[in-house]
Amino acid sequence: MISIERAKPEDKESLYALFAHWDMDYVFEYEAFCESFDRVLANAENRVVIARCEGRPVGYAQFFPCDELGLCRFYEIAELLVAGDARSRGIGQALLDHIEAVARENGVAEIKLSSQTYRNRAHAFNERAGYCNFKTQKGYSNTL
Numbered sequence: 001m002i003s004i005e006r007a008k009p010e011d012k013e014s015l016y017a018l019f020a021h022w023d024m025d026y027v028f029e030y031e032a033f034c035e036s037f038d039r040v041l042a043n044a045e046n047r048v049v050i051a052r053c054e055g056r057p058v059g060y061a062q063f064f065p066c067d068e069l070g071l072c073r074f075y076e077i078a079e080l081l082v083a084g085d086a087r088s089r090g091i092g093q094a095l096l097d098h099i100e101a102v103a104r105e106n107g108v109a110e111i112k113l114s115s116q117t118y119r120n121r122a123h124a125f126n127e128r129a130g131y132c133n134f135k136t137q138k139g140y141s142n143t144l
Contacts, residue, residue: 002091004098007048007060012037014057015050018081049098051082051091058086061095065108075103077113087121096129 007015012034020028040046040062051059059082066076077099082091103111113131115122123133 001053002058002089002094003052004049004094005052007041007050009038009041011050011057015048015060018057018060018083021084047102049095051095053086053089053091058083059091059095061099063099063102063111065106066112072110073108074110074112075099075108077111080113092125093129 015037016028016030016033019033037048040048043064046062046064048060048062050057051061059080061080062078063075064078065073067073080092080095082095099111103109111131112134113126115126127133
C-alpha cells in the first residue's frame with residue numbers, strides 16, 4: 001500500500017537519502033540540502049510530499065503554485081523522484097495523482113514539469129501519465 005503525506009521536519013534524513021541518489025553524477029551537499037529543506041517546508045505554498053510503501057520512504061515530489069502575467073495560475077512540479085528499487089510499482093503515478101488532487105482542490109487547472117533531455121524513462125512516464133511536451137528550451141543560470 002502506498003501512502004502520500006506532506007513532509008515534516010523529522011523527514012529530513014530520509015528525504016536526503018532519496019535526494020542524494022537522484023543523480024549519481026552530481027554530489028549534493030548535505031548542508032545545502034538541510035538549509036533548503038527548512039526553507040521550503042517553512043513556505044506553506046511550496047509543498048513536499050513523501051510516498052511511503054509499508055512505512056518506508058520510496059519517493060517524493062516538490063510542487064508549488066506559479067503566477068505569471070498573462071497566464072492562469074498553475075502548479076510547477078520542481079522534483080519528482082522514485083527510488084530505483086521501487087520504480088514501476090505505481091509510486092510515481094500515486095505522487096502525480098496526489099498533486100493533481102491538490103491542484104483541483106485549489107482551483108488550479110494546469111500542472112507543468114520539466115525533465116532533463118537525457119531522462120528518457122521519465123519522459124515516457126510523463127507521457128503515459130497524460131503530460132505532453134509543450135516546448136524545448138535551454139536553461140541559463142548566473143551565479144552571483
